[in-house]
Amino acid sequence: MDNVYDKAHELAKVLKSYPEVSEYREASxxxxxNADAQKIIEDFRKIQFEAYNEQMEKKQLSEDTKKKFENISNIISMNQDVAQFLTAEQKFSIIWQDIIKILTDSIGLDLNFGMK
Structure with missing residues (x-):
């Protein structure tokens, strides 16, 4: 029987060579x-979290939240490092979510159990 940890190390080695992973690592x-860039990302995440909560509670975003998103988007677009980081993070996230889905589906787990 294969050792699951050896397989995990093999997967890590393959992932390490993916362009999306390299881009994410370099952007990180x-x-x-860069403290300024970190602050922009922190602000973006706060607004993102607020928007998510607002959407869940009220089913729509307020004008204030929309304005905050517009402002932070403008700030992000003016900072190439932040924009590259967020793009790279999103690309990596898609790969990671796909891998988790493949694993959970293959072993018969439903990670959404009880959340619907």
Missing amino acids: EKIKN
């Missing part, structure tokens, strides 16, 4: 050394 390094 740029952000790590």
